[in-house]
Every structure is written in structure tokens, then in C-alpha cells.
Amino acid sequence: MHVIPLTGRGYSTIMFESLSERLERSFKILKGEGKITEINVAETLKDVRKALLDADVNYKTAKTFTDTVKDKAIGQNVLTALKPQQLMVKIVHDELAMLMGGQSVDINLKGSPAVILMSGLQGSGKTTFSGKLANLLKNKRGKKPLLVACDVYRPAAIEQLKVLGEQLGVPVFSQPESKNPVAIAQAAIKHAKEFGHDVVIVDTAGRLAVDEMMMTEIAAIKKAIQPQEILFVVDSMTGQDAVNTAKEFNDRLDFDGVILTKLDGDTRGGAALSIRSVVNKPIKFVGTGEKMDALDVFYPERMADRILGMGDIVSLVERAQEQYDEEEARRLQKKIAKNQFDFNDFLSQIAQIKKMGNIKDLAAMIPGMGKALKDVDIDENAFKGIEAIIHSMTPKERENPSILNGSRKNRIAKGSGTTIVEVNRLLKQFEQTSKMMRMATMQQGKLKMGKRR
Numbered sequence: 001m002h003v004i005p006l007t008g009r010g011y012s013t014i015m016f017e018s019l020s021e022r023l024e025r026s027f028k029i030l031k032g033e034g035k036i037t038e039i040n041v042a043e044t045l046k047d048v049r050k051a052l053l054d055a056d057v058n059y060k061t062a063k064t065f066t067d068t069v070k071d072k073a074i075g076q077n078v079l080t081a082l083k084p085q086q087l088m089v090k091i092v093h094d095e096l097a098m099l100m101g102g103q104s105v106d107i108n109l110k111g112s113p114a115v116i117l118m119s120g121l122q123g124s125g126k127t128t129f130s131g132k133l134a135n136l137l138k139n140k141r142g143k144k145p146l147l148v149a150c151d152v153y154r155p156a157a158i159e160q161l162k163v164l165g166e167q168l169g170v171p172v173f174s175q176p177e178s179k180n181p182v183a184i185a186q187a188a189i190k191h192a193k194e195f196g197h198d199v200v201i202v203d204t205a206g207r208l209a210v211d212e213m214m215m216t217e218i219a220a221i222k223k224a225i226q227p228q229e230i231l232f233v234v235d236s237m238t239g240q241d242a243v244n245t246a247k248e249f250n251d252r253l254d255f256d257g258v259i260l261t262k263l264d265g266d267t268r269g270g271a272a273l274s275i276r277s278v279v280n281k282p283i284k285f286v287g288t289g290e291k292m293d294a295l296d297v298f299y300p301e302r303m304a305d306r307i308l309g310m311g312d313i314v315s316l317v318e319r320a321q322e323q324y325d326e327e328e329a330r331r332l333q334k335k336i337a338k339n340q341f342d343f344n345d346f347l348s349q350i351a352q353i354k355k356m357g358n359i360k361d362l363a364a365m366i367p368g369m370g371k372a373l374k375d376v377d378i379d380e381n382a383f384k385g386i387e388a389i390i391h392s393m394t395p396k397e398r399e400n401p402s403i404l405n406g407s408r409k410n411r412i413a414k415g416s417g418t419t420i421v422e423v424n425r426l427l428k429q430f431e432q433t434s435k436m437m438r439m440a441t442m443q444q445g446k447l448k449m450g451k452r453r
Contacts, residue, residue, distance in 0.1 A: 038074065044088065045070050056240050058274040061099070069095050093304050099273060100300035105257060105282035109143070111228045113192045115200045119218055119249055120233035122206035125261035127157055129233050129287055130203045131164035132295040137199055138170060146197035148188040149174035150181040150221065151205040161203055168292060171197075181205065181217060182224045189225060202227070210248045219252060230255040231284065234275075237262050243274045250279045257284035260298070341434045343390050343398040350383050388416035389426050401430065 045066045052062040072091050107116065116133070120126045130147055137143040147165050149172060151157035158174050165172035173188040185202050192200045204221060207214045222230065232255045234242040246258060258275055260283055276283060283298040335341050390398065392415035397404060404412075409423045416423075 041070065041073055041088070045073075048092065052273065055273065058240065058243055058278060061274045061277045064277070065095060065099055089308060093308050096273070096304040096307060097300040099277060100303055101276045101282045101298075102300055104297055104299045105284055106297075107231070107284055108228045108256065109137075109141070109199060113146070113189065113198050113200045114229070115189060115202065115225055115227040116229045116231060117202050117218075117222060117225070117227040118204055118231055118233060119253060119255060120206055120259075121210070121235075121245060122154075122208055124206060124233045124235045125259075125287060126206060126233045127151075127160050127164070127203050128290075129231075129259055129261060129285075129295070130161065130201050131168060131170075132287065132292055133285070134165075134170045134199075134201055135168045135292045136295055138168070143199045144197050145170055145199040145201055146188065146192045146195075147172045148185060148200060148202045150184050150202055152179045152181055152184070153205050157203070157205070164292070182220050185221050185225045210245060215249075215252045222253060229257070231257050231259050232281075233259045233261060235262050236260040236286075240274070243278050246275055246279050246281075250281060255281060257282050259283075259285045259287065261287035339434075343393060343401060343430065346430060346433070347387065347390050347398075350387065385416070385418055385422060386426055389413075389418055389423055392416040401427065 048069070049062050049066040052065065053059060057065075069088075069091055072095070073088060108114065118126045118130055134145040134147055137145050147161055147170055149158040149161045155176075158176060162172050162174070164170075173184075173191055175184045175187065178184055181204065188202070189200055191197075202221065202225070204218050205214065230253055232246055232249050232253070234246055236242060242260075249255060258279070258281055260275075275281075283300075286296050286298050288294045288296055335345060389412060392412045393404075397408060397412075404427065409420055409427075413420050413423050
């Protein structure tokens with residue numbers, strides 16, 4: 001038996017891009033009409049249904065969805081409304097959210113320890129998700145997770161979990177000499193109790209397709225360890241196949257929730273829209289990238305916002321708050337008030353923005369920006385030039401930008417592989433940022449004074 005010891009250490013814009021555009025075109029049918037009738041409402045919804053089918057949504061799901069929207073549209077008097085297009089968008093938005101579950105559903109962490117069993121096909125991202133979940137539970141929920149390697153057929157799977165565990169500072173339980181996943185899982189739970197782990201995440205074997213051997217094995221593990229939570233991990237890029245596979249797994253395992261991985265890929269989104277209605281189980285998390293923190297709780301309302309081009313301000317604020325350091329903010333505010341904001345502070349602000357995630361995804365959370373940025377290529381290395389210039393400054397220059405004369409700028413440009421023009425541009429941006437921050441701080445001070453009076 002080997003236990004790796006503890007060591008060291010938002011929804012994609014691409015996903016529904018095509019569907020968003022199609023839905024927007026559908027609503028324009030209503031906007032262009034002088035009079036709204038049952039005929040052009042039906043025409044709009046026919047176009048909506050086609051858009052859903054093209055996005056690889058299950059046919060029965062798409063038909064039920066548009067029938068429900070039509071009934072509600074007629075029932076809410078869209079025909080006589082002053083702004084029928086807006087009312088129709090609201091109905092579609094609400095129904096999209098309901099189609100995906102209505103509200104977020106958390107994982108069940110009751111139990112001593114809470115046991116989470118992972119299931120899914122090979123290549124769906126089970127092992128990576130297990131690591132991401134352990135990372136989230138450790139850093140955001142204050143848990144002490146144990147990862148368990150129960151894929152006894154692929155040595156690479158055990159090794160992958162060990163590497164992830166080491167990277168995250170989460171121990172990994174494995175028994176490389178054993179070929180009995182049931183016994184390994186049972187031994188892992190015993191180990192977790194002995195060493196104070198409150199969550200056990202069991203990574204199981206998958207196959208390239210659903211087969212009897214895999215299903216029998218995972219059913220046996222379920223029976224032996226009685227998990228509080230069974231999660232089905234599915235690759236969203238497989239579209240309708242993902243929904244069919246989910247149904248087969250659910251029929252055998254009666255799982256508790258779905259995890260959609262690879263939502264950062266160029267997927268049409270059909271799985272996210274169909275899976276809830278087919279298996280009647282909630283989507284609990286979505287994976288949005290390779291990094292270990294690229295995991296989001298699934299919020300149907302927010303996803304509906306994104307699909308209809310309304311942005312997702314709540315998620316943007318949450319991401320900002322995750323990186324927000326209250327003590328650092330107070331320190332910075334004092335420096336700004338005294339006009340002492342320098343390039344070291346500028347550098348730390350850039351680091352905080354970068355931690356929030358993909359820049360294009362962040363911008364798309366702002367209403368209206370997703371469409372505006374559709375064909376804009378935002379370089380993820382956009383900050384590299386700025387950072388290179390700042391790193392080429394001496395500590396004294398960073399603290400006192402006013403001393404940067406011609407010869408110093410020339411040296412910085414050469415050291416950072418940039419030009420004098422770029423150095424001057426950064427200095428101008430820095431000056432403008434400093435002024436704006438100082439004005440904002442002063443305004444905030446005046447408001448506080450006014451409240452005291």
C-alpha cells in the first residue's frame with residue numbers, strides 16, 4: 001500500500017456561441033413585425049427549435065421546450081405586450097434555466113468521511129476532475145480530502161492521480177500490487193478514518209464505451225462503500241452521445257449528479273441543455289480548462305444569461321472576490337491617498353487580474369461584451385510586455401517612476417526587448433491609472449465624511 005504524503009504548495013465563451021447567435025436571429029423575427037400574431041410567434045419558436053437541434057439538443061427535449069415556451073407566451077399575452085420581443089426573451093431565458101435544473105445543487109458532504117464515487121467513460125476527464133474537486137474542497141470548503149486510485153487497469157491513471165495529488169498537496173491512496181478495486185476502496189476509507197480525512201474521492205476505471213464488465217465493477221464498488229455521492233463525469237464535446245451514455249450509467253448506478261468537462265472546447269452545448277431533462281439529475285459542476293482551479297459550480301440561471309448574451313456579472317464579481325485581499329486593499333488605499341502608488345503595486349494588481357482566469361472569458365461576462373469580442377483575438381500574453389518593462393526597472397525606479405529620464409528609459413527598453421515608445425506608453429498609462437485611483441479614493445473619502453455628518 002502506498003500513500004503519497006502531503007507536500008508543498010468562468011463558463012466558456014465558445015461553448016454556446018453558435019446557439020446564442022441563432023437565438024438572437026430568431027427573436028428578430030418578432031422585432032421586425034409591426035403586429036405580433038400567433039403565426040409569427042410560432043415561426044420564431046420553430047426557428048428556436050431548429051437552433052436547439054443544431055446545437056445537438058435531444059429532439060424530444062427541444063420540442064417539449066418550444067411547446068412550453070409557446071404555451072407561456074400565449075398565456076402571458078405576448079401578442080398584446082408593448083415589448084413582445086423582450087417578454088419572449090424573458091420566457092425563453094426562464095425556460096432555459098428550468099431546462100438545466102432551475103437552481104444549483106451542491107454535493108453531499110455528510111458522512112465521516114463523506115465518500116464520493118466518480119464514474120464515467122475513459123477519456124471523459126474523471127481523474128482530472130477528481131483532482132479539481134479535491135482542490136476546491138481543500139481550498140474553498142476547508143476539507144481534508146483523500147484521493148483514491150481505483151483504476152487498476154491503466155498504470156498511467158494511478159500515476160496521473162499521484163502527480164495531481166503532489167501538485168495540490170492532497171494525499172493519494174493506492175495499492176499498485178492489488179487488482180481488486182473494491183478492496184482498494186474499502187482500505188482507503190479505513191485509512192481515511194485513521195488519518196482524519198473527512199472526504200474520500202474514489203477515481204474508478206472507465207472504458208472507451210459502456211460495457212458490462214465496467215458497469216458490474218462500479219456497481220460492486222458502490223455496494224461495498226455506500227458512497228454519499230455518485231458523480232457521473234462526461235465530456236461535453238461528445239454532444240448527444242454524452243446524454244445517451246449518462247442515461248445508461250444512471251439506469252445502473254442511479255447517480256446523484258453530472259459533471260460536464262471540456263466546456264472550454266468548441267462544443268455546441270447540447271449536452272448541457274439535454275442531460276437534465278433526460279436523466280432528471282442535476283449538473284453540479286462544469287470544467288472549463290486544464291488548470292486545477294478551472295472548475296465552476298453550475299448555475300442554470302447564469303448559463304441561461306450567457307446563452308442569451310446577457311453576460312454573467314455575478315460570476316465575474318465572485319471571481320474578483322476570490323482574489324480580493326482585504327489587508328492588501330487597505331494598504332493600497334493608503335498609498336494611493338498619499339500619492340505613493342508605484343510600479344510594484346501596479347505589478348501586484350496585474351497578478352490579481354491574471355489569477356481570475358482567461359481574459360476573453362472574463363470580458364464576456366460583461367453584458368454585451370461577448371458578441372463584441374466574438375472576432376477579437378485577445379492575446380493571453382497581453383501583460384507580458386508590461387511585466388517585462390517593469391521587471392527591467394531597478395527597485396528604486398519602480399518605487400519612484402518620476403526619476404525615469406531618457407537614458408534610464410533606453411536601458412529599460414533594451415532590457416525588456418521593447419521600444420522607447422512602448423516604455424513611454426506604459427508610463428503614460430501608469431500615470432493615468434494613478435490619477436484615476438487617487439480621484440476615486442478621494443471621492444470615497446468624501447462620501448464617508450458625508451455619511452458621518
